[in-house]
Amino acid sequence: xxxxxxxxxxxxxxxxxxxxxxxxxxxxxxxxxxxxxxxxxxxxxxxxxxxxxxxxxxxxxxxxxxxxxxxxxxxxxxxxxxxxxxxxxxxxxxxxxxxxxxxxxxxxxxxxxxxxxxxxxxxxxxxxxxxxxxxxxxxxxxxxxxxxxxxxxxxxxxxxxxxxxxxxxxxxxxxxxxxxxxxxxxxxxxxxxxxxxxxxxxxxxxxxxxxxxxxxxxxxxxxxxxxxxxxxxxxxxxxxxxxxxxxxxxxxxxx
Amino acid sequence: xxxxxxxxxxxxxxxxxxxxxxxxxxxxxxxxxxxxxxxxxxxxxxxxxxxxxxxxxxxxxxxxxxxxxxxxxxxxxxxxxxxxxxxxxxxxxxxxxxxxxxxxxxxxxxxxxxxxxxxxxxxxxxxxxxxxxxxxxxxxxxxxxxxxxxxxxxxxxxxxxxxxxxxxxxxxxxxxxxxxxxxxxxxxxxxxxxxxxxxxxxxxxxxxxxxxxxxxxxxxxxxxxxxxxxxxxxxxxxxxxxxxxxxxxxxxxxxxxxxxxxxxxxxxxxxxxxxxxxxxxxxxxxxxxxxxxxxxxxxxxxxxxxxxxxxxxxxxxxxxxxxxxxxxxxxxxxxxxxxxxxxxxxxxxxxxxxxxxxxxxxxxxxxxxxxxxxxxxxxxxxxxxxxxxxxxxxxxxxxxxxxxxxxxxxxxxxxxxxxxxxxxxxxxxxxxxxxxxxxxxxxxxxxxxxxxxxxxxxxxxxxxxxxxxxxxxxxxxxxxxxxxxxxxxxxxxxxxxxxxxxxxxxxxxxxxxxxxxxxxxxxxxxxxxxxxxxxxxxxxxxxxxxxxxxxxxxxxxxxxxxxx
Numbered sequence: 001x002x003x004x005x006x007x008x009x010x011x012x013x014x015x016x017x018x019x020x021x022x023x024x025x026x027x028x029x030x031x032x033x034x035x036x037x038x039x040x041x042x043x044x045x046x047x048x049x050x051x052x053x054x055x056x057x058x059x060x061x062x063x064x065x066x067x068x069x070x071x072x073x074x075x076x077x078x079x080x081x082x083x084x085x086x087x088x089x090x091x092x093x094x095x096x097x098x099x100x101x102x103x104x105x106x107x108x109x110x111x112x113x114x115x116x117x118x119x120x121x122x123x124x125x126x127x128x129x130x131x132x133x134x135x136x137x138x139x140x141x142x143x144x145x146x147x148x149x150x151x152x153x154x155x156x157x158x159x160x161x162x163x164x165x166x167x168x169x170x171x172x173x174x175x176x177x178x179x180x181x182x183x184x185x186x187x188x189x190x191x192x193x194x195x196x197x198x199x200x201x202x203x204x205x206x207x208x209x210x211x212x213x214x215x216x217x218x219x220x221x222x223x224x225x226x227x228x229x230x231x232x233x234x235x236x237x238x239x240x241x242x243x244x245x246x247x248x249x250x251x252x253x254x255x
Numbered sequence: 256x257x258x259x260x261x262x263x264x265x266x267x268x269x270x271x272x273x274x275x276x277x278x279x280x281x282x283x284x285x286x287x288x289x290x291x292x293x294x295x296x297x298x299x300x301x302x303x304x305x306x307x308x309x310x311x312x313x314x315x316x317x318x319x320x321x322x323x324x325x326x327x328x329x330x331x332x333x334x335x336x337x338x339x340x341x342x343x344x345x346x347x348x349x350x351x352x353x354x355x356x357x358x359x360x361x362x363x364x365x366x367x368x369x370x371x372x373x374x375x376x377x378x379x380x381x382x383x384x385x386x387x388x389x390x391x392x393x394x395x396x397x398x399x400x401x402x403x404x405x406x407x408x409x410x411x412x413x414x415x416x417x418x419x420x421x422x423x424x425x426x427x428x429x430x431x432x433x434x435x436x437x438x439x440x441x442x443x444x445x446x447x448x449x450x451x452x453x454x455x456x457x458x459x460x461x462x463x464x465x466x467x468x469x470x471x472x473x474x475x476x477x478x479x480x481x482x483x484x485x486x487x488x489x490x491x492x493x494x495x496x497x498x499x500x501x502x503x504x505x506x507x508x509x510x511x512x513x514x515x516x517x518x519x520x521x522x523x524x525x526x527x528x529x530x531x532x533x534x535x536x537x538x539x540x541x542x543x544x545x546x547x548x549x550x551x552x553x554x555x556x557x558x559x560x561x562x563x564x565x566x567x568x569x570x571x572x573x574x575x576x577x578x579x580x581x582x583x584x585x586x587x588x589x590x591x592x593x594x595x596x597x598x599x600x601x602x603x604x605x606x607x608x609x610x611x612x613x614x615x616x617x618x619x620x621x622x623x624x625x626x627x628x629x630x631x632x633x634x635x636x637x638x639x640x641x642x643x644x645x646x647x648x649x650x651x652x653x654x655x656x657x658x659x660x661x662x663x664x665x666x667x668x669x670x671x672x673x674x675x676x677x678x679x680x681x682x683x684x685x686x687x688x689x690x691x692x693x694x695x696x697x698x699x700x701x702x703x704x705x706x707x708x709x710x711x712x713x714x715x716x717x718x719x720x721x722x723x724x725x726x727x728x729x730x731x732x733x734x735x736x737x738x739x740x741x742x743x744x745x746x747x748x749x750x751x752x753x754x755x756x757x758x759x760x761x762x763x764x765x766x767x768x769x770x771x772x773x774x775x776x777x778x779x780x781x782x783x784x785x786x787x788x789x790x791x792x793x794x795x796x797x798x799x800x801x802x803x804x805x806x807x808x809x810x811x812x813x814x815x816x817x818x819x
Contacts, residue, residue, distance in 0.1 A: 065720055065723070066640075082283035084639075084723065085724040086723060092720075094721070097717040100718060100740075111725050111727070111735075117731055117735045163725075
């Protein structure tokens with residue numbers, strides 16, 4: 001049951017930064033979103049809501065893949081509304097295609113530390129260390145196709161750790177994994193957060209296994225943040241609607 | 256209502272920007288027009304613009320202009336023949352191709368199926384001169400068929416020159432193309448159709464009427480238009496096998512009006528007619544019919560319920576045998592005629608070596624230019640922040656990449672020929688080299704684009720956002736992501752471009768000289784001075800060169816393909 005990785009091998013980061021979306025609007029053809037949200041530093045936010053409600057758009061705006069039509073986005077003290085994705089203290093882990101298919105696990109992870117793809121001796125040590133910390137020792141030279149779905153997401157996590165961004169966004173990162181593997185990954189995520197203290201926004205369709213991790217829940221409905229509160233403080237009606245009312249932490253099996 | 260009108264006007268003014276990056280530019284200054292794509296478009300347009308300037312300027316200064324401004328009887332005869340031979344070629348190619356394509360589909364499990372399918376791919380990469388010499392070896396005055404006829408006591412024999420030869424050559428090229436398109440389309444039908452037919456016991460004719468024909472019908476207009484367009488713009492085949500007053504197409508007439516008479520006004524009229532003709536066909540093809548995907552692969556097929564019926568086997572066997580003979584005989588012919596030539600002497604001639612080196616250098620330069628232009632044009636699909644741009648810019652880039660389908664290499668060469676005719680540059684080796692390379696690059700650009708664009712779009716969709724987030728610099732992006740990702744598509748693109756440039760006669764026929772001569776031009780000159788054996792030997796060398804390059808690039812592609 002106990003995975004091989006040791007939390008002490010995660011390098012401590014500077015901790016998390018607060019994320020603020022003030023009057024942020026974005027729209028396309030017949031569809032619009034409008035967000036107001038203030039996430040405190042180091043929070044773990046579980047973002048839930050029906051499909052098409054705008055959960056991914058929220059993350060895309062924070063990550064800088066989309067630029068809002070109005071409003072400002074702040075991370076820490078900095079206004080990042082216009083900053084390109086790589087100039088933001090943010091790392092996003094996508095649902096799929098997190099890795100370059102033709103590069104091995106080592107290079108894929110290493111790009112988080114050194115975007116030129118050329119690694120110094122000390123960089124190599126750190127990359128090996130981090131891959132070992134997410135449980136991928138001995139698999140450094142595998143191509144993504146030679147890794148399982150869970151291992152691929154571990155490489156993406158290792159890269160995120162090497163970037164050591166104060167904000168981490170995860171867009172249904174474990175959607176493609178089976179339930180046992182998902183619980184394992186949730187545990188890994190919890191250890192990462194304990195070690196590095198980054199601010200996390202996690203989108204999930206199946207909140208049960210991530211709920212124990214969450215310091216806050218953000219409920220997105222029809223392009224708005226309908227509620228944002230610690231799990232226990234959510235308005236009961238909304239919590240019930242999204243299956244969060246006193247559901248056992250390991251419930252909702254078979255999804 | 257007024258509000259809507261304003262929005263619409265604003266939308267029209269910024270025609271080339273998607274909704275998304277319009278919001279970017281308003282708020283954040285970094286978002287830009289795709290300058291690199293624009294550079295690519297300008298680069299590609301340089302050649303046609305120069306050619307247009309040449310034709311227009313010199314036609315204006317042409318003393319004969321007054322007499323030849325109106326298309327005369329000669330021009331109309333040329334137009335009539337162009338349309339006639341294209342229509343007949345299309346009819347023959349589509350009929351035979353459809354018959355064979357269906358046969359290959361129905362007999363998908365016969366012995367030697369793979370071999371036949373691969374044999375029918377050969378004409379795609381075969382330089383036209385090589386094919387023509389192969390046809391001459393079989394059907395020509397001293398060819399196999401006439402020798403056979405003479406042995407049988409028929410002294411008159413048959414002649415390949417004129418319309419029959421042109422049709423035969425066009426069917427040699429286009430019937431396998433149609434067969435491939437039909438075969439691929441039919442093989443793509445759900446396997447369940449065949450299983451259902453077997454289960455329900457649908458008879459042969461009913462299956463054709465109910466299933467095969469409705470599936471097939473969709474691609475026939477596109478295939479026919481494509482073949483018509485290719486035949487209407489055919490140059491090399493008509494130059495060698497036709498060319499007389501009764502058998503000249505627009506393309507060849509342009510060449511002749513400059514090489515023999517130097518009449519730019521006439522060349523301009525012919526070029527305009529040719530562009531109107533191919534332009535109309537091109538638009539028809541894009542609007543009315545689906546563009547046939549000539550690069551699509553074959554999917555595996557379930558056994559056909561009627562494959563074993565006697566009638567079906569007879570019909571299919573006849574079709575396949577006919578086309579195999581049609582394609583294989585000229586290939587065997589060029590081998591035999593080429594080997595019969597004095598290859599040792601040919602390889603000692605300086606002219607041959609010079610032509611070889613010139614051809615290779617020109618093909619390499621053309622391929623490099625085509626890849627460069629294509630890379631620039633591909634950036635039109637890159638939206639800021641790792642996104643994929645859709646809309647007007649990528650469409651414009653694609654249109655520019657396909658330009659040569661309407662403005663043929665002969666027209667481009669004709670324009671530059673008259674532009675340079677009165678200057679010192681006309682005798683300049685370097686000028687001719689780069690012009691011919693450029694025109695050949697433009698000629699392979701549609702194929703290079705069609706091969707690379709889907710791979711590039713796919714790569715961008717997969718990895719664009721990741722690259723943007725990691726902040727990979729442009730060189731790193733090329734080294735780590737783009738080149739490895741494009742490698743599998745790069746092989747076929749390279750092979751196609753090299754094969755086309757090595758085999759082309761259209762551009763070099765006008766722009767070549769004693770100082771600048773490629774292998775195809777040398778072959779044509781030897782043919783012109785009735786040294787057919789030399790021409791056959793040189794064709795064999797050209798064929799071997801093209802084959803070697805194709806195999807090499809195929810290996811390169813396989814090495815680069817590491818995707819599971």
